[in-house]
Amino acid sequence: xxxxxxxxxxxxxxxxxxxxxxxxxxxxxxxxxxxxxxxxxxxxxxxxxxxxxxxxxxxxxxxxxxxxxxxxxxxxxxxxxxxxxxxxxxxxxxxxxxxxxxxxxxxxxxxxxxxxxxxxxxxxxxxxxxxxxxxxxxxxxxxxxxxxxxxxxxxxxxxxxxxxxxxxxxxxxxxxxxxxxxxxxxxxxxxxxxxxxxxxxxxxxxxxxxxxxxxxxxxxxxxxxxxxxxxxxxxxxxxxxxxxxxxxxxxxxxxxxxxxxxxxxxxxxxxxxxxxxxxxxxxxxxxxxxxxxxxxxxxxxxxxxxxxxxxxxxxxxxxxxxxxxxxxxxxxxxxxxxxxxxxxxxxxxxxxxxxxxxxxxxxxxxxxxxxxxxxxxxxxxxxxxxxxxxxxxxxxxxxxxxxxxxxxxxxxxxxxxxxxxxxxxxxxxxxxxxxxxxxxxxxxxxxxxxxxxx
Numbered sequence: 001x002x003x004x005x006x007x008x009x010x011x012x013x014x015x016x017x018x019x020x021x022x023x024x025x026x027x028x029x030x031x032x033x034x035x036x037x038x039x040x041x042x043x044x045x046x047x048x049x050x051x052x053x054x055x056x057x058x059x060x061x062x063x064x065x066x067x068x069x070x071x072x073x074x075x076x077x078x079x080x081x082x083x084x085x086x087x088x089x090x091x092x093x094x095x096x097x098x099x100x101x102x103x104x105x106x107x108x109x110x111x112x113x114x115x116x117x118x119x120x121x122x123x124x125x126x127x128x129x130x131x132x133x134x135x136x137x138x139x140x141x142x143x144x145x146x147x148x149x150x151x152x153x154x155x156x157x158x159x160x161x162x163x164x165x166x167x168x169x170x171x172x173x174x175x176x177x178x179x180x181x182x183x184x185x186x187x188x189x190x191x192x193x194x195x196x197x198x199x200x201x202x203x204x205x206x207x208x209x210x211x212x213x214x215x216x217x218x219x220x221x222x223x224x225x226x227x228x229x230x231x232x233x234x235x236x237x238x239x240x241x242x243x244x245x246x247x248x249x250x251x252x253x254x255x256x257x258x259x260x261x262x263x264x265x266x267x268x269x270x271x272x273x274x275x276x277x278x279x280x281x282x283x284x285x286x287x288x289x290x291x292x293x294x295x296x297x298x299x300x301x302x303x304x305x306x307x308x309x310x311x312x313x314x315x316x317x318x319x320x321x322x323x324x325x326x327x328x329x330x331x332x333x334x335x336x337x338x339x340x341x342x343x344x345x346x347x348x349x350x351x352x353x354x355x356x357x358x359x360x361x362x363x364x365x366x367x368x369x370x371x372x373x374x375x376x377x378x379x380x381x382x383x384x385x386x387x388x389x390x391x392x393x394x395x396x397x398x399x400x401x402x403x404x405x406x407x408x409x410x411x412x413x414x415x416x417x418x419x420x421x422x423x424x425x426x427x428x429x430x431x432x433x434x435x436x437x438x439x440x441x442x443x444x445x446x447x448x449x450x451x452x453x454x
Contacts, residue, residue, distance in 0.1 A: 012037040012244070013448050014264055014274035016251050016289070019047020020434050021422040022280030023234040024078050024441030025448075030241035031081075032449055037272065038238060039264070041250035044227060045235050048394055049434060051225035056388075057317075057348065060225040064313045064394055065339040065352050067188070067327060071208045071216030072435035074442060082233040090220035092118035093213075097324070098134055098180070099338060100331035101379035108382045111328075114181075116214035125214055139176035146171035151211060155203055163403045164190065167199035184329045187336055189431045191309040191356040191398040198403040201431045221326050224343055254279065254289045254419065261418030264289075276448045280422040280441060282308075282396060299410035306405050306425055308396035309432075312362035313339075314373035315350040315392065319385035322351060333376045334361045350390070353377070356397065366391045398432040399425035412440065412447045420444045 015026045018040035026038040044050055051062045068075060070090045079085045093116040102110035116128035125147075129140040149171050155161075162170075164186050173182060183194065189205050190197040209217040222229040235245045250267040254277055263273040279286050283303040290300055314335075328338045335353040343349060353373050355361050361369050370389045377386060400409050409427040412420050422444035423437065430436035 010035070011263075011273045011275040013276040013278065014039060014272060015278045015280060015422075016254075016264065017047060017280035017285075017423075018042075018045035018231070018235065018245070018247075019280060019423075020049060020075070020078075020230075020437035021424060021441040021444070022047070022278070023231075023238070024074075024438040025278050025280060025422050025444045026238050026243055026245075026441075027078070027081060027234065027241070028442055028445035029448060030238050030243040032445070033242075034449065036238070036243040037274070038235070038243060038245045039249040039251060039266075039272075040245070040247050041267075043247055045231035045245075045247070046226055047437075048397055049226050050231060051227040051229075054315075054390065057350075059343070059349065060227060061315060061341070061350075061390075061392070062226050062313075062352075063392055064311055064397065065221065065327070065337075065341070065354060066226065066434065067219045067221055068434065069209060069216070070218040070220070071210075071212070072433075074438040075435045078234075078438045079230060082230065082237040084222075084230045084233050087222050087224050087229050088220050089223065090218045092218060093128075093215045094217040094219070095325075096184075096219070097328045098331050099324075099328045099380050100333070101382075109380065116217075118215050128214070134180045135176040139174070139180065142172065142174065143177050143181045146173045146177065147206070147210060150203060150206055155200060161403050161406060162199040164194040164197040164199050164202045167203065168194065179331070184336065187356065189433060190401040191311065191432070192401050193357065193359055196402045198401060198406055198431075200403075200406065201401060201429070204429060205431060205433075219327070221339070225341075251289055253291065256291050256294060256416055256419070259415075259417060261416060274418075276418045276420060278420045278422050278441075278444045278448060280444070282399060282423065283425060284396075286421075294416060297415065299408075299414065302408045303410070305408040306400040307358075307402060309356060309358055309398040309401065310360075310362040310393060310395045311354065311356035311397035312360075312369055312391065312393040313352050313354045314369055315352050315388075315390040316373060316377050316386055317348065317350045317388040318377070318381065319387055322381050322384060330376070330380065333379070334372050335376050336360075338380070350388075351377075362393060362397075366393070369393070399423075401431050412444045420447050 012035040015022045015038045026036045029036040095115040098112045112134040114132045117124040251264045252267045253265040255262045261277045335355045337354040339352040422440045424432040428436040
């Protein structure tokens, strides 16, 4: 019996890349009873949301800390299906502490907390803003009005959309409102300057986060490193459903004959036949796998228009405990976020400072990042000593969040029969987040399961 791609029914659907996009695609296919083969070039799953073993401390650390949002349905369902949900705890509602050095404050440090109640609608939001002592009262009320307008008004029509900067200007949001509320949010989801970021993407994220009230914007971080949190669990779940997972299986070429996918060729020359191929890898890796005869055609020819953004994390081992919430926003510093990993049974865990964007320290040298992180730590932890510094950077942590790039993000379906795309950089209508990656994987699986993949 032959299927729509010209392959025998026994040929598996090959998924390239074991990040959130590839893993969610493979899991969906396995759940549907299809034979699936998940191929990962690296030794461990996780993609850009992975962890690694630090040999000096013996700790498994994240390759950059991650936050999840309660209003992300796809990632939450995926984590539930693989059994990872118990390791992820959310606050009742948006609850964020801001930390900044302030010579006029006691101890030279100022901390302000924005905490919305889990219930109460507009009145609850007003109460949360009233208690917040970050920006002045005028700015706090302006934030609430701007948020209400953004949720109520339809986006303007236009071919190119608008930047986050123009979106906020249209909502009457000035410098204090941006500094305290919009900029941390925008940077976290877009990883670019507001003058470059897509207002359409940002509007969708805000609508999902706050559309049903502030509880949707509640943030959470896992209590274990990313590998044991989700990567290992996802691979185990795929195997339990009959799928095959191969680590260290780098794909050299996607085999295409007569405009139809036939399989993949691994780096060592092994040919694997496949009924479909889902490529869940970043644009440069995908281009390197495509046959020469199709690389110059659309949508492949337009992938160079999609730009990456770096994210850097610096782990700092301090000479004394610095208790506090699992994460905080940092103000008036080159570093944007502070994380406190809390892993059971691990006492000597470091703190982590994080920043992102091509205009940030994430694009600097490692020495510059380390020195800057030490200086920031000295200001926000007055009197604390630093025993060790470890720099971690992902040069292409995010993709295609600029306003001018949205038209070039490709769909899951491609002109090559049987070749399907997944990844947070594809046309998900969301930024390059874990939620967008999982949605892309689910969509890719739907296309693969359709009677034809064209």
